Amino acid sequence: MALSSQEGSLNVGLPIASISDDRRLLFPTSADLNRAWDLGIFYLKLPTNIDLDGARRFGRGLIAPDNPYRQIPKYGELEGFIALENNQQTKLALSRQHWDQHYPSEIAEFGRQLDEIGITILREVLRQSGIPETFWERASGGYSAGAGTAFLNFVHYDTRNPDQGLRPHTDYGLITILDITAPGLQIKVNDKFEEVPVFPGHLAIHFGEALNFITTHSDRTVGAIEHQVLSQKSTDPIRHGIVYFANPDLAGVLWKFDAQGRVKGSSSVADLFALLEKNLTEHR
Numbered sequence: 336m337a338l339s340s341q342e343g344s345l346n347v348g349l350p351i352a353s354i355s356d357d358r359r360l361l362f363p364t365s366a367d368l369n370r371a372w373d374l375g376i377f378y379l380k381l382p383t384n385i386d387l388d389g390a391r392r393f394g395r396g397l398i399a400p401d402n403p404y405r406q407i408p409k410y411g412e413l414e415g416f417i418a419l420e421n422n423q424q425t426k427l428a429l430s431r432q433h434w435d436q437h438y439p440s441e442i443a444e445f446g447r448q449l450d451e452i453g454i455t456i457l458r459e460v461l462r463q464s465g466i467p468e469t470f471w472e473r474a475s476g477g478y479s480a481g482a483g484t485a486f487l488n489f490v491h492y493d494t495r496n497p498d499q500g501l502r503p504h505t506d507y508g509l510i511t512i513l514d515i516t517a518p519g520l521q522i523k524v525n526d527k528f529e530e531v532p533v534f535p536g537h538l539a540i541h542f543g544e545a546l547n548f549i550t551t552h553s554d555r556t557v558g559a560i561e562h563q564v565l566s567q568k569s570t571d572p573i574r575h576g577i578v579y580f581a582n583p584d585l586a587g588v589l590w591k592f593d594a595q596g597r598v599k600g601s602s603s604v605a606d607l608f609a610l611l612e613k614n615l616t617e618h619r
């Protein structure tokens with residue numbers, strides 16, 4: 336998406352939203368919302384009911400080699416205790432259906448609180464898109480109605496590995512919620528990577544490819560932001576973080592609607608993600 340350098344610059348910081356008592360996403364001004372939608376990233380004031388410190392403690396504990404949660408079994412390629420290839424990132428990843436079985440109850444509850452945040456944000460994106468509400472659930476592969484797939488992951492960066500922290504990429508899902516505790520995340524604005532500053536008391540929210548896909552023919556298309564994490568050195572503070580991915584049902588279908596509710600396209604989630612993976616690989 337073309338942005339003037341003034342609109343795109345992070346010099347004045349990212350826009351900041353909050354969630355109201357009636358569970359709406361609010362920005363101080365419409366200009367802030369517009370900037371968030373144009374950039375594809377914003378900060379969200381941490382809702383007061385969320386025990387972020389407890390979740391951080393759980394995440395930091397995973398760095399110890401003898402932490403028992405490192406033994407959580409792998410489910411396919413996406414879940415379990417995983418070290419990524421060609422990246423420093425190491426993570427414990429679980430989808431919503433496995434939270435109660437493997438995470439402590441307060442961490443499973445934390446995940447459900449992030450579900451609520453993800454749904455609130457998605458509903459605001461769809462409201463702005465003009466797509467009639469009756470189609471939101473179908474468009475989003477169930478996520479807007481509390482289904483779909485969600486991942487709650489605890490990550491850290493293994494500095495014994497000299498690779499980049501995370502290579503440049505876009506996220507494939509709908510919305511990503513991040514707890515950032517140390518510098519290193521950068522987003523691409525006007526073809527240039529810029530640092531996303533750490534902002535205590537706030538979560539960073541960014542949009543993914545599936546959200547771009549379903550809003551393509553709507554009145555308000557949003558784009559997936561390209562981002563990377565710089566290589567972390569052993570002299571840096573350990574970089575750990577919490578990442579929540581709001582996804583459609585991975586075995587389902589995404590639909591593109593216009594503001595009149597007409598179907599303008601569709602794709603199985605598997606096909607869309609495979610195409611994105613192919614493009615990512617080709618750009619490497």
Ligand SMILES: [Fe+2]
Nearest residue numbers: 504505506562
């Ligand atoms: Fe990412």
